[in-house]
Structure formats: C-alpha cells, structure tokens
Amino acid sequence: RDNVVTSxxxxxxxxxxxxxxxxxxxxxxxxxxxxxxxxxTNGSYEGIVYVERLSPVAASDAMVVERCRIDENRxxxxxxxxxxxxxxxxxxxxxxxxxxxxxxxNRVGGAGNAVYVAxxxxxxxQITNSTLAANDLSSGEGDLIANSSNxxxxxxxxxxxxxxxxxxxxxxxxxxxxPANVSYLDSDGNHAADPWNPSTPILSIDPRFTDxxxxxxxxxxxxxxxxxxxxxxxxDDPHDAAGQALPPARGLQRNDLGAYxxxxxxDIGFQPPTVDDPATTDIREDVxxxx
Numbered sequence: 001r002d003n004v005v006t007s008x009x010x011x012x013x014x015x016x017x018x019x020x021x022x023x024x025x026x027x028x029x030x031x032x033x034x035x036x037x038x039x040x041t042n043g044s045y046e047g048i049v050y051v052e053r054l055s056p057v058a059a060s061d062a063m064v065v066e067r068c069r070i071d072e073n074r075x076x077x078x079x080x081x082x083x084x085x086x087x088x089x090x091x092x093x094x095x096x097x098x099x100x101x102x103x104x105x106n107r108v109g110g111a112g113n114a115v116y117v118a119x120x121x122x123x124x125x126q127i128t129n130s131t132l133a134a135n136d137l138s139s140g141e142g143d144l145i146a147n148s149s150n151x152x153x154x155x156x157x158x159x160x161x162x163x164x165x166x167x168x169x170x171x172x173x174x175x176x177x178x179p180a181n182v183s184y185l186d187s188d189g190n191h192a193a194d195p196w197n198p199s200t201p202i203l204s205i206d207p208r209f210t211d212x213x214x215x216x217x218x219x220x221x222x223x224x225x226x227x228x229x230x231x232x233x234x235x236d237d238p239h240d241a242a243g244q245a246l247p248p249a250r251g252l253q254r255n256d257l258g259a260y261x262x263x264x265x266x267d268i269g270f271q272p273p274t275v276d277d278p279a280t281t282d283i284r285e286d287v288x289x290x291x
Contacts, residue, residue: 012050012085013073021061022051024068028269033074047085047116048073048106054089054096062095069102069269071215076109082116083108083135092122099128100264102217107136114165115145117155126156129229129255129262131217133209134164155180159229161207161258162187184229186257203228207258218248218260229255229262237265 013032016022029048048070051063063086070083083106086096096119103114114135117125132144144165145155163186186203208223210216219225227250229235237249237256245251248260248267255261259268 012047014049015047016051016054018053018055019051020055020057022054022063024049024064025066026268026270027068029068029070029073031072033076035074035076047082048075049083050085050087052087054086054093056089056091056093060095062093062097064096065098065101066264067100067266067268069104070106071102071104073106074109075107082113084114085116085118086125087116087118089120089123092120094122094124096123097126097128098130099126100259100262100266100268101130102259102268103130103132103135104212104215104217105134105136113137113145117145124154124156126158127160128157129159129235129257129259129264131160131259132162132165133217134212136166157182157185159184159235159255159257159262160186161225163207164188164212184255184257186225186228203257217258219250219256219258221250223250223256225257225261226251227254227256229257231255235262237261238263 013034014024014029032048034048049065054061054063056062065084073083075083083103084098089096098115106114108114114132114137115127119125127145135144137144144162144167145157157180165188181199182202183200185200186205186207188204203224205224207225208220210218210220231254235255236253237245237251239245239249239253243253245253245256246265249256249262249265250260256265
C-alpha cells in the first residue's frame with residue numbers, strides 16, 4: 001500500500017522474473033505509483049503486478065491471481081504495461097488465470113492497459129468472474145484488455161463485468177487473429193472490429209454496484225448481473241440447501257457476474273486473522289498486514 005517505484009523497463013510493483021509459477025491470493029494492492037525514470041524516454045513492459053518470462057516446469061505451473069483487490073494504483077508514461085501484465089512463457093502454459101478479482105479505480109498513462117497479455121504460442125489466459133471497473137486509461141492510448149504478442153493465443157473471458165472504464169481506444173482485443181472467447185459478460189463498450197467471438201449475448205446495462213465511488217463493487221440485490229452467469233452447475237455460487245446464494249453472492253445459486261460470483265465467491269482482498277497460531281514461530285499471523 002502507498003508505495004512509489006521509479007523504473008525504466010521490465011519492472012513492477014509486484015514483479016516476478018523467470019519464475020516457474022506465480023500465485024497471488026487474497027491480496028490488497030492499493031494506492032501505489034509506478035512512475036517513469038527521468039533518464040528513460042518511455043518505460044516499457046511494466047505493471048502493478050507483472051510476471052515476465054514465466055518458466056513452467058509442470059503442467060500446473062502458471063500465473064494465477066485470485067480473490068485480490070487491485071485498486072487506486074497509478075502507472076505513468078509506460079508502454080506494453082498493465083495493472084496486471086504477463087509477458088512470455090516458455091514452455092507454453094495453459095493454466096494462467098485471473099479470477100474473483102477486482103481491478104478498479106486505477107489510472108494508467110502512456111500506452112498502458114488494464115490487463116496486458118503477451119504469451120507464447122500454445123499458452124492461454126482465462127479471466128473468470130472478475131470485475132474491471134472505473135479504471136482511467138483516458139490519458140494514454142491503452143486498452144482495457146490487450147493481447148499483442150502472438151495473435152494465435154486464445155483469451156477466454158467468462159462471467160465478468162467490465163464497466164465504467166474511461167478509455168480512448170475502447171474495450172479492445174488488439175493485434176489478434178486468434179479467438180477471444182467471450183461468454184456471459186456485462187460491458188459498456190467494446191471495439192466492434194476486434195474478434196471477440198461472443199458465444200452468448202453481451203449485456204450492456206449498469207451492473208448497480210453497491211458503492212463504486214467508495215470502492216465497493218459488490219452487487220446490489222437489484223443488480224441485473226445477479227444470476228446472469230454461466231448456468232452450468234460448475235459455475236454456481238456457493239449456496240444453501242434451498243438453492244439460495246450465500247453472501248457476498250446474491251439471488252439464487254446460478255452464477256452472478258463479476259468478482260463476487262461463482263464458486264470462488266468470497267471476501268476479496270486481505271482478511272486479517274482473528275486468532276494467532278501459537279505454533280507459528282517465524283511469522284506470526286497476528287502481525288501479517290497490508291503493505
């Protein structure tokens with residue numbers, strides 16, 4: 001929280017280089033700034049969370065971001081960057097995913113993107129039950145989601161909300177001839193010329209967040225995104241025996257669009273422990289915090 005990093009190229013607020021896998025769960029990354037080094041004309045390949053040259057060993061090795069809140073961060077004067085970015089994977093990795101994560105109220109300058117994916121051929125990236133909302137990319141030429149390295153790499157989106165983002169170029173999947181497989185999405189704009197290949201109708205209606213201005217992107221009970229996700233049982237919200245969704249999900253057990261729906265629906269971001277574990281000698285649970 002509230003850190004400033006000055007960089008040139010290939011850097012990030014949370015950065016991994018040539019790791020065999022990257023896993024981030026239940027994290028808050030808020031109020032940080034990644035700014036240009038004055039000695040560099042325009043930084044490149046950077047991000048608030050950035051994984052470069054993933055080097056998977058097992059089939060399960062991947063970049064995974066789950067149940068995180070990435071909110072009110074700032075990136076200045078960069079290119080090929082993202083609030084979340086992934087560049088390269090050798091060998092290919094099929095299990096890269098972003099799920100039940102809120103990316104909100106971030107500001108990206110230069111030619112940055114909210115999510116930047118540049119993967120090797122044979123890899124894939126999935127965005128499931130996530131909310132990308134109120135991000136400001138209007139000061140640059142960036143896009144909400146970009147895949148600009150190997151055009152045959154599929155980008156799979158399911159059960160997401162992408163709304164209230166300020167864009168110059170629009171909601172795009174750029175430089176890609178391969179499929180962007182989209183299903184069950186609420187979005188207030190996408191670039192018609194890009195190969196989105198939606199398999200279900202795309203909603204374009206205010207999702208009625210509880211309080212977006214205060215950073216609360218849960219859904220109101222009256223939200224049109226409630227019970228509008230994939231109806232397959234594998235995507236159901238947690239629910240009781242009567243089929244009623246358990247909070248923070250709403251309505252019935254059918255998947256709610258956005259970060260607070262689906263089988264991973266739970267509290268997003270860091271949850272402080274309530275009881276210290278006396279068996280923990282090196283890291284005490286009661287002093288772990290948000291940084």
